[in-house]
Amino acid sequence: MITGELKNKIDSLWDIFAAGGLVNPLEVIEQITYLMFIHDLDDSDNKRAKESAMLGLSYQSIFAELIKIGDREIAGENLKWSVFHDFPAQKMYATMQEWVFPFIKTLHDDKNSAYSKYMDDAIFKLPTPLVLSKVIDSLDEIYKLMNAAKQATDKTELDIRGDVYEYLLSKIAQSGRNGQFRTPRHIIRMMVELMRPQADDIICDPACGTSGFLVTASEYLKEKYKEEIFFDKQKKAHYMSQMFFGYDMDRTMLRIGAMNMMTHGVESPFIEYKDSLSEQNADKDKFSLVLANPPFKGSLDADSVSPDLLKVCKTKKTELLFLALFVRMLKIGGRCACIVPDGVLFGSSKAHKSIRKEIVENQRLEAVISMPSGVFKPYAGVSTGILIFTKTEHGGTDNVWFYDMTADGFSLDDKRTPVEQNDIKDIIERFHNRNAEVNRARTEKSFFVPKQEIADNDYDLSINKYKEIEYEKIEYPPTEEIINKIMKLDAQITNDLADLKTML
Known part of the structure; x- marks a missing residue:
């Protein structure tokens, strides 16, 4: 389980969503899931490109020179997390809403993307450019801390990511x-x-x-x-x-x-x-x-x-x-x-x-x-x-x-x-x-x-x-003995009250 700074950063990310009006835990985790997927598309594409270059193999990036959405076209490079996260908030928001989300829905035939078949009905729900900008910055910090945690421990990247996701899931605190x-x-x-x-x-x-x-x-x-x-x-x-x-x-x-x-x-x-x-x-x-x-x-x-x-x-x-x-x-x-x-x-x-x-x-x-x-x-x-x-x-x-x-x-x-x-x-x-x-x-x-x-x-x-319960037998004194003890205590109380009265 994650602790310390990484846990605090995830709590802060959760607070950003709450401040933006997204308070349903399932919706928050769903939006974070989409954004993690988009971030990982960039990482995995870069990794495959490097591996192909080392092996002398050709590689066709999923971020091709031009991406077509409907009748419009855009440079695929602009849909990469490492590029659009530096855009001004308004441009970043428009890129995410108009290009990136429609783009991930077109990936279901791409064999390189195991995630994509679960994203074909994804809906972008972040309400404002400011909220998106804060969320992107927060996720960048979380990924940096995840990498640092990987280097500081014997855990793999998957172990750290799994711990982060489990901590997110622990925030589902309401019945469905x-x-x-x-x-x-x-x-x-x-x-x-x-x-x-x-x-x-x-x-x-x-x-x-x-x-x-x-x-x-x-x-x-x-x-x-x-x-x-x-x-x-x-x-x-x-x-x-x-x-x-x-x-x-x-x-x-x-x-x-x-x-x-x-x-x-x-x-x-x-x-x-x-x-x-x-x-x-x-x-x-x-x-x-x-x-x-x-x-x-x-x-x-x-x-x-x-x-x-x-x-x-x-x-x-x-x-x-x-x-x-x-x-x-x-x-x-x-x-x-x-x-x-x-x-x-x-x-x-x-x-x-x-x-x-x-x-x-x-x-x-x-x-x-x-x-x-x-x-x-x-x-x-x-x-x-x-x-x-x-x-x-x-x-x-x-x-x-x-x-x-x-x-x-x-x-x-x-x-x-x-x-x-x-x-x-x-x-x-x-x-x-x-x-x-x-x-x-x-x-x-x-x-x-x-x-x-x-x-x-x-x-x-x-x-x-089927379970049998052992009842412990308790031995009580005879009734006469109990009554005598009560009478002695009663007499003692009476005497003590009398002594108290003479002191007043």
């Missing part, structure tokens, strides 16, 4: 539509470490938002399998363009999510606009790993939902439909770790029971991790759990591992300040060493529950159904 809210990064990291992605996985988040799960999975793979992936041409190509899939119905989120992935070094993630629950999504038996925190509060028109999902559980509740979707999207042997509201674990409706039965009886349910209600504050106070299962289509659930998580390293109020209590390390260690969990009593933080017991309880997966 349909129950969207930002999943805490330490919870995402825990889920990724529980699943331990492999170099040959195909990973999907069908409700990806800002791509937090995909980014964290990509970072985990870089940490654990750097040589295996990046020193092998085929595996590197898989990592860069065939491993990560994310869908969302919010185009702003898609742009931010795509930029987040690319900022973290994944060149061509498959981040697409798609209604995951509709017939528009035909993915079946495709992915080896699903990581997701799907919308909780949404309710859909049954006519818009894919019929094969309704066969598993006939409902309008998105949290149940997404579980059915995960099962459908996974390959045989594919694994899933997903966050669900507590109601999914114990809901008594036919749809609730049917999706739980599907996962317990037809797939292999491995773990249920109960999380405290404060984990998603200040966005929401809902109690949640994590389900971990493997698609088998022929059962395999034997004993299900339950964990009662009570602390995640932060206070469980709206402030979410760091605290010492944290179960995350323990959860990861116990999950990956479940053989040692067999004899744990149900009074402990984690324990196993046999499948048959779960089935006998209508497939209830709430931990309170």
Whole structure:
């Protein structure tokens, strides 16, 4: 995570947008995303030109001698960040609005620009030349600090840029539509470490938002399998363009999510606009790993939902439909770790029971991790759990591992300040060493529950159904003894009051 001067500069950049009237965090990040893209176009073009010159190869710059927008033409050089950032504010604003933004929308056929397909409906929203000028100057300072941070640490340029973008995303402090809210990064990291992605996985988040799960999975793979992936041409190509899939119905989120992935070094993630629950999504038996925190509060028109999902559980509740979707999207042997509201674990409706039965009886349910209600504050106070299962289509659930998580390293109020209590390390260690969990009593933080017991309880997966609470027996003195003590205290009070009265 970034600190110090760089963090202060980003806060100052945020203040510039606020002073200019742009206060919606998603809009601010979206505009910063566009500007970072425009800055990076210049950098990457210069880098490729230098590399081609060193190798003696010809190179056609995307900033050709003349750029045509409609019936007008302009020297391509004027659209480069390194050129227009020195223009007077009014000219810079006109160049950005009339030329640069239309130009980036024409790049979708340019194979050299992985970013461009996410920019074809970009809208320039900075209100005045003065605001744009201040934002450009601020971003120039941020890039200088990023370069300085790279030289002063052992981090790469991508690491620094990733940290900056994560800090920007941390400023999304309000709930979105349909129950969207930002999943805490330490919870995402825990889920990724529980699943331990492999170099040959195909990973999907069908409700990806800002791509937090995909980014964290990509970072985990870089940490654990750097040589295996990046020193092998085929595996590197898989990592860069065939491993990560994310869908969302919010185009702003898609742009931010795509930029987040690319900022973290994944060149061509498959981040697409798609209604995951509709017939528009035909993915079946495709992915080896699903990581997701799907919308909780949404309710859909049954006519818009894919019929094969309704066969598993006939409902309008998105949290149940997404579980059915995960099962459908996974390959045989594919694994899933997903966050669900507590109601999914114990809901008594036919749809609730049917999706739980599907996962317990037809797939292999491995773990249920109960999380405290404060984990998603200040966005929401809902109690949640994590389900971990493997698609088998022929059962395999034997004993299900339950964990009662009570602390995640932060206070469980709206402030979410760091605290010492944290179960995350323990959860990861116990999950990956479940053989040692067999004899744990149900009074402990984690324990196993046999499948048959779960089935006998209508497939209830709430931990309170199975956890045993030890009540400590307290011995009280006989009633007569307590009354005598009260009478003695009463007499003492009376005497003390009498003494006080004589002193007045």
